[in-house]
Amino acid sequence: MxxxxxxxxxxxxxxxxxxPASKSLTQRALICSALAQGVSQIINPLISEDTLLLKDALKAIGVNIKEKENIWEVEGRFPPLLSGKKIYLGNNGTGARFFIALASLGKGSYVEIYGKPRLHERPMDPLIESLRKLSSHIECLEKEGFLPIRIKEGKLVSQKISLPGNISSQFISALLLIGPCLPNGLEIFIEGQLLSKAYVDLTTNIMKTYGVEVEFFENKFKVSPSFYKPTSYEVExxxxxxxxxxxxxxxxxxxxxxxxxxxxxxxxxxxxxxxxxxxxxxxxxxxxxxxxxxxxxxxxxxxxxxxxxxxxxxxxxxxxxxxxxxxxxxxxxxxxxxxxxxxxxxxxxxxxxxxxxxxxxxxxxxxxxxxxxxxxxxxxxxxxxxxxxxxxxxxxxxxxxxxxxxxxxxxxxxxxxxxxxxxx
Structure with a gap:
């Protein structure tokens, strides 16, 4: 070493x-662009291990991404293609959680998601259980609530989801990002104080840039069914x-x-x-x-x-x-x-x-x-x-x-x- x-x-x-540009913003922009109907531009994306892993994961489920000088052109694909591939996400906790939610919208056979040993130790259970309530077919391959997992085609429904506020904000963001794609949208109820709310606000702000509004009342997020619009987004x-x-x-x-x-x-x-x-x-x-x-x-x-x-x-x-x-x-x-x-x-x-x-x-x-x-x-x-x-x-x-x-x-x-x- x-x-x-x-x-x-x-x-x-x-x-x-x-x-360099923001990792958090680049990853959120990638997910919104992947769900948009058309071609989006991510200007000044962060080029790093985490963002490249998420970009490659999206390409593996059928999202077309072209790299130009300082710009990623992302052609959205909905629903994502579950092609039977094994998808590696290193130790990218944010990207993994966002991608699990996105892949749950997919059609086809299945995908398997895995990463470094440390990623397999990081808790995923609140997200997995929430997605299962929405009728996602997720199988934990080694230990319940942790990666690696297999996601099979399902037909997601709209349900009211409750999550404790003291868990990772990435679970909330992951669900919000797919919320507009559900038949009747999504409502998420937060139990207790919401930690890292600034990161959830970051998510809802980018969603707004891509044409999706998220309402927040005291302890509840609400996303109505809608479509992400192709956008040119510059990462600060x-x-x-x-x-x-x-x-x-x-x-x-x-x-x-x-x-x-x-x-x-x-x-x-x-x-x-x-x-x-x-x-x-x-x-x-x-x-x-x-x-x-x-x-x-x-x-x-x-x-x-x-x-x-x-x-x-x-x-x-x-x-x-x-x-x-x-x-x-x-x-x-x-x-x-x-x-x-x-x-x-x-x-x-x-x-x-x-x-x-x-x-x-x-x-x-x-x-x-x-x-x-x-x-x-x-x-x-x-x-x-x-x-x-x-x-x-x-x-x-x-x-x-x-x-x-x-x-x-x-x-x-x-x-x-x-x-x-x-x-x-």
Whole structure:
């Protein structure tokens, strides 16, 4: 296994970057385009392991996708073709959940869906059971409620679905995406507080762009039967990815960074990162028509953050907590334990290797900032966000080595090239 040592960034002052497109938006646009009646254009899609896996999965069920310069032309196919193929989705949890719902609309024989061992450990039961209530024919091939699965042709019906709000928002999004294709639409009732609602809002916003309206009342989503319209959709920069680079001035205690293509008014929940680092002492300047500038001098201040809507920011904020003055309390995201790895346990374990005092919580962590870091080899657990967050800390502290640095291909294949740019 490869190991990459990150060199401290000793003379950083400022840099301006243009970052890749959003993974979340690219995957949602692929599903909407696949269901649209006609040809859609996805402009500036993210090219990464996850998005390419989903693209190939859609092609396997009859969706025609042509690649042009910076554009994917997607010719929708409804119903999808169940061609008897085995479809591999790596560790793409979002793509797998969206694709399971989409394939349940299919006609033909069957498809089998599988992935890496970790994907087979990630829970799918709430989605599988909901789709079975809609008359989907899903067979779990090894363990009930988990991949691998086989989906056979069925005739989906409209039913009222209830889901607890504290599960992955991806289950809700997956069902909403196929909702307009059901005979009488779909109603989803949410029990309790809905975590990661920002990601569901992202889904409904893209559906609206493709001509489908989703109503939301207190604890209920309602989608009427309708059709996705072919659309030209331009994918904006990824707010989650941007967080690593926007954190750099605070980690180093100095400097200025501009993200040229950042949309601070995006529907992506992770734009809240700007609010979080402002509370820690960063100076934020919104640029026109797009872009943001973050500047900082000094030591960031520890804060308390509820991450129920922004769980993907947890690794970055753990790193900021490690360099901050005082304690940083991160809570509200128990579903982090079911990501590419158990991100709470992973971040706590690796921070402790570096000499950081961390208390593990069921839904987050309490981190006590320090100035004295130990050298260590960081286990990434094949999780792109673990690798990228500790790489940013390595810009401050010598002796941080990243195991399996290639795992960043999941969302940001050129991450290490961008890191090199920081050195001038």
């Amino acid at each position: 490869n190991i990459k040592e990150v060199k401290p960034l000793k003379y950083f002052e400022k840099i301006s970057l243009k970052l 920069a990824d707010a989650s990815t941007a967080s690593y680079f926007l954190a750099i001035p605070l980690v180093l205690g100095r400097g200025e960074i501009i993200i040229e293509n950042y949309n601070p008014f995006s529907k992506q929940g992770d734009v809240k990162f700007l609010e979080y680092i402002k509370k820690m002492g960063a100076k934020i300047e919104i640029l026109n028509p797009l872009g943001v500038k973050v500047s900082f001098e000094g030591i960031p201040q520890g804060i308390e953050i509820d991450l129920s809507d922004t769980p993907d920011l947890f690794p970055t904020l753990c790193i900021l907590g490690a360099v901050a003055e005082g304690k940083t309390v991160l809570k509200g995201a128990p579903h982090l334990r079911y990501k590419e790895t158990d991100r709470i346990k992973a971040m706590v374990t690796e921070l402790r290797k570096l000499g950081v005092k961390v208390e593990e919580l069921p839904d987050g962590a309490i981190i006590e900032g320090t100035k004295e870091f130990k050298s260590a080899i960081i286990n990434t657990y094949d999780d792109h966000r673990i690798a990228m967050s500790f790489a940013i800390l390595g810009l401050k502290k010598e002796g941080i080595k990243i195991e399996n640095p290639e795992c960043v291909v999941k969302s940001f294949p050129e991450f290490w090239k961008y890191i090199e740019k920081l050195y001038g």
